[in-house]
Amino acid sequence: MERLERELRTKRDAGRKLLVPYITGGYPGWQAAIRAAAANGADAVEIGIPFSDPVMDGPVIQQASQFALEHGTTPAAVLDEVPRLDVEIPLAVMTYYNLVHHAGPPRFAADLRRAGISAAILPDLPLEESGPWCSAADAEGIETVMLVAPTTPDDRLPRLVERSTGFVYSVGLLGVTGERSSLAETAIALAARIKAITDKPVLVGVGVSNAEQAYQATRVADGVIQGASVVRRLMDGGADAVGDYVAEVRAAIDAD
């Protein structure tokens, strides 16, 4: 078992709810935002490597990605900064498969390892197409977090969970990333389905929009990923706003 899953399991088993904020790499202030998140109770951070055609992302993350790309962000530019972040928590990257495919899975996996990244999340790489990446990632000790969706049938679910390392990403709703006024019922239902068949950490992401929704989701799931609500604060208020928000969510999910 590699670092991300090991650390998340240890904390989960000690009774802690898990919080993983998402930060768009290359957006101005992103490094400070990651440090602020780490200092305010994040258990890991998901770093987005911007891609030109992010089909799983809604307007907020699209806008941050496009801004970063227009200002010259590349995968190498993001990964080069990672060793200098100097945070104690494990880091994952979230990006789209063409950037991996273009570099070649072995080279991309090696680049992640050298940068000190623990895991990768590739939302447009489903199980059936994941072979070349997973072999390369396994060889480099990079964990691959698989996504499970509300539409995933019962007979398919165990295979996704089995292949997933780091944690299992339970997609909270049918739709793209972005803030919603309430937590979808599907978020709780799917997290419960996954929890019933695995002891791997199960985190809900997509549509977990504030501290209250994070609290609701963690009554069933082991933790939450927060994307658009974090990136919006980075864009509006910089790293300090991210730190304050992470602290607020931390406090909420620690309640009880």
Added chain:
Amino acid sequence: MTATRPTEDVPTDSLLSPPDDTGRFGEFGGRFVPESLVPACQALEAEFVEAWGDSAFRSDLSKILTEYAGRPSMLTECHNLGAELGIRLILKREDLNHTGSHKINNVLGQALLAKRMGRTRLVAETGAGQHGVATATAAALMGMDCKVYMGAVDVERQALNVFRMKLLGAEVEAVESGSRTLKDAVNEAMRDWVATVGHTHYCLGSVMGPHPYPWMVRQFHLVIGEEANAQSQDLLGSLPDVVVACVGGGSNAIGIFSGFVDTESRLIGVEPAGGAAVSRGAPGVVHGMRSYLMQDEVGQVEEAQSISAGLDYPGVGPEHSYLASIGRAEYPTVTDAEVVEAFQLLSRTEGIIPALESAHALAWIKREAPHMQGQSLLMNLSGRGDKDVDQMMDILG
């Protein structure tokens, strides 16, 4: 879940064989979609395989293609322009189909399939608006809701088609992200489908996207090639020496190629110089498929630049990548200036105003005719140019 391969009435060594179990033509194709859409793609594949093998479905489709879309489309020999260029030039008149292009073949097939699957809503992307108009038309005919995503740049340059879609009862959303053209309209349609997959069918407009789309859309366009093969033998007494079509995603090209891919005829797919996925691209993964793709040195998708909204696309359907990789079809490019000239040439010499997309095929023919003297050329006139007249008025002053 793996769908059973259908029994095709093609020999096993035919280039028209279905893709493999992973949806690949050679190394191209596949199904690169978010997990939310995987079950929907699997269900669509299974339903298509069943419907395609069901004589009742095929006969419903055939009836609607005849009685509603106006098939078969005829061949027209261009005697004036042929004499001028020193070739025999034959047009396959997909421009005479209902709604003005070949797009209706695929849309009627998918709409019937969506209905069979109990879906009540269609979403589509569109570039020039031809696929959007065709989808809006099928939705109107079959009593379904319809939403069409169109790049904001294209909404501007294809205002006539935007109005037609609205007239047909569709909602049109201008897409403001990215390059604000066809590529971004596809992204937005996929985002819609991710959120609405329970009741919505994504009516993809070309031989692209995740499996089964490239294959399914090809099957719905086989009718072009089947008709053209028989018609050209009647007209010429033989098969044409060269078959030419424009290529964006490549649906009209794959349709007409299908009738000749197992023959000796030369196959030419003409791409715009500013959207030349095959000649300028490298294999990449976007919009659910692995195919040739224009991208930068790290793999960001490049923006295409073409006068024609329908071909303004940085990728290409995976079967075209396959045909290119094995050397069966050629994919030259033409410039916008050559296209503008070809657009006027066909109008003036034959009294036929071609779509700007189709004018790409003619631009290549005009340029290369000196090297093909005396040969017979079959060109797919994929659409009519009425939609482009406003844009051409601006360009030609």
